[in-house]
Amino acid sequence: MSKPDRSFTVADQFYLNGEPFKIISGAIHYFRVVPEYWQDRLEKLKALGCNTVETYVPWNMHEPREGEYHFSGMYDLRKFIQTAEELGLYVILRPSPYICAEWEFGGLPFWLLRDGEMKLRFSYPPYLEKIDRYYRRLFEEFKDLQISDGGPIILMQVENEYGSYGNDKNYLYSLIELLRKHGATVPLVTSDGPWHDMLDNGSVQDAALPTINCGSGTKEYFARLREFHGEERPLMVMEFWIGWFDAWGDKEHHTRDAESAAAELSDILSEGSVNIYMFHGGTNFGFTSGANYYDKLSPDTTSYDYDALLTEWGDITPKYKAFQQVIARFTELPKVEFSTHIQKKTYGEIPVKQKVSLYSVADQLAKPVKSPYPLTMEALNQSSGYVLYQADLGKQRRVEDFRLIQCADRAQVFINQKHIFTKYDLDMEEKESFDLPDPENELMILVENMGRVNYSVKMNSQYKGIKGGVIVNGAFQSDWKQYVLSLDHVETLDFTQGYLKGTPAFYRFELEIGEKGDTFLDFTGWGKGVAFINGFNLGRFWEVGPQKRLYLPAPLLKHGMNEVVLFETEGKSGETIRFEDSAGY
Missing domain, CATH: 3.20.20.80 (Glycosidases)
Structure with a gap:
């Protein structure tokens, strides 16, 4: 059966099928x-x-x-x-x-x-x-x-x-x-x-x-x-x-x-x-x-x-x-029966089941890309998430001039898996100094894309990751390995690998439920990162707020056992998470 003839036109006003609308x-x-x-x-x-x-x-x-x-x-x-x-x-x-x-x-x-x-x-x-x-x-x-x-x-x-x-x-x-x-x-x-x-x-x-x-x-x-x-x-x-x-x-x-x-x-x-x-x-x-x-x-x-x-x-x-x-003053309100049954549930507190450090599973998450200079996310054909950059800095010595050149948006710098400092936005290119303590020293930089700008004049310069390079004692560091961390398959992670407290890591939880309902993941006690439910990326969390809980719609849950994974980047983790029945604003 063909649809009836209808029209919508613009003249002195809007007209639907010839009648003012x-x-x-x-x-x-x-x-x-x-x-x-x-x-x-x-x-x-x-x-x-x-x-x-x-x-x-x-x-x-x-x-x-x-x-x-x-x-x-x-x-x-x-x-x-x-x-x-x-x-x-x-x-x-x-x-x-x-x-x-x-x-x-x-x-x-x-x-x-x-x-x-x-x-x-x-x-x-x-x-x-x-x-x-x-x-x-x-x-x-x-x-x-x-x-x-x-x-x-x-x-x-x-x-x-x-x-x-x-x-x-x-x-x-x-x-x-x-x-x-x-x-x-x-x-x-x-x-x-x-x-x-x-x-x-x-x-x-x-x-x-x-x-x-x-x-x-x-x-x-x-x-x-x-x-x-x-x-x-x-x-x-x-x-x-x-x-x-x-x-x-x-x-x-x-x-x-x-x-x-x-x-x-x-x-x-x-x-x-x-x-x-x-x-x-x-x-x-x-x-x-x-x-x-x-x-x-x-x-x-x-x-x-x-x-x-x-x-x-x-x-x-x-x-x-x-x-x-x-x-109601401009049109007659229709009578509508809401057909979708939605309820909210509190599932309470659940403990961490397993933990694994990013360093232990980086090779599992991504095949490293080698290059003489650091590559941007775009050059790595990566849409979003993180890039882990790694380079060998060599012998024990003092680094008097360390800078990140054209790096966006947030970078955590580690020497031998120990966090040295975090750079964000405007302070990215400020000079830093530190000691290389061991005979051989590994530099790792975890760079996060926090969202490409969606408005105004910055749109044509939205390259993420490291575009310019990394200065070590006044010169550009070469010979890099890059791990693309889009985090598309966290449900396949091997949690039997090593865990080092205070480093970026993955945390696995099991949420068993009998009845599905909308709920809210409370991340109090956790620093910064992203949450997954049954492999679905629920979104970013960050202790700075104002958002304190992540909304989890019931259709993303399963009857029985559900897997929750947090990727936390600051080394600030709790032993539990909670699921509440309100947003907590």
Whole structure:
């Protein structure tokens, strides 16, 4: 049976099937939520009174290696769109190449940087060629799900906040040409901040409708947008920021009061359309969290709670209720039965079963790559995680001048497996002095990629690992071995090897459960690292906070025995971990 003819057009306002339509949308990133909970989150979006869901599409997750495509599990974009359609929701798709989103490299794949001349987000032909090839595969997932074919997709976005990055209009027109070439039939939009030159820089008004991103002052900004694109075009806030994200080291979890946010929502809906960012933030599982860089590196936490209308774990908040009351003044609220049974469980304290030092299993984790100089992660064809660099420093003597040149983001320096110091960001190239105590001395440097910058001018320089070199007594050290530590297969580790206290190490736990429920891993007493459950990378932890527990969704657990592995890098470990039934903010 063919789908009914439907249309969505942009004129003086939005029109759905020829009738005026106010978009009331909320952002859910399918790639930040386990697929088993997509239905739940979308049902709660519909119950709020929203008629549309918006999502970014992360290129780096769908093409993690050049020419290798992933569209299953948490990255099954088609299934997410179809789930929304089954609930009667429309879809706004923001299909990259760049998404920002506090996501690793703003959604760009790391392998773009293997081209030493790469110019991201500009009219650089090799960059556009790779987007062209990616779009050819990407559009296979949703081309027939656009409203022109009876599907739910009503809008697509060109790039993202480009006006805060550049003003290469040829680049924007090239992206539009590629979108149309590969099958985009719906109207196109751009989205930019309403400040400075952003709207002028990022808009191509003859080909895409400008929209704005902001969290307050929308009456003023709508007036500016109206002046910018004329009276006869609809007004929309594509990202209405109702909270904010957290970075490691922030003093506290960011929140915004429900009253001011709801009042702002009322102002928006009285004049135009909205996409609530975020309706549900979700989780930066694994190594997917990005970073910002202004005066210093600011890496994002594993939680992307965002103080959204739904918590990271999907609970309805007072802010949700306040927004629902506002939306009810503009549309009839549907009756929605929530179909997914979700419970939270406390599993208590479990002890360490086994321990093994990184040094003992490095050769098991990776085959060493030898080179006369240290190689970057990108040169090692590595997306994320860590690199362990090793070199022989020779005889006993004093090192008066030790420096790490062009190293990112965090480096722990060891002599003969003893920690000497840690370097981070701005202090990386500061000179250090120390003694080499033994007749033969081994240097090891564990370098962590804490998330490639996802916004602004640093994006073209996001090489990780050691790019420049290592200075020892005024000269570059040569003859290196590098171990790529992507940590993709920690479930195969041999824990019978040696353990040295106070060094980077793996810790294995067994969690036996009779009933599955959402839970939270409390890492109190542990320093810094990453956690795995049944081989799944749950995400980074760090004692500096503000996040104190990692959210563990029930679908990642198994009835019976579950294996938990922590990789801890500071040599700061406890003898137990705990699983609680709350986030502990």
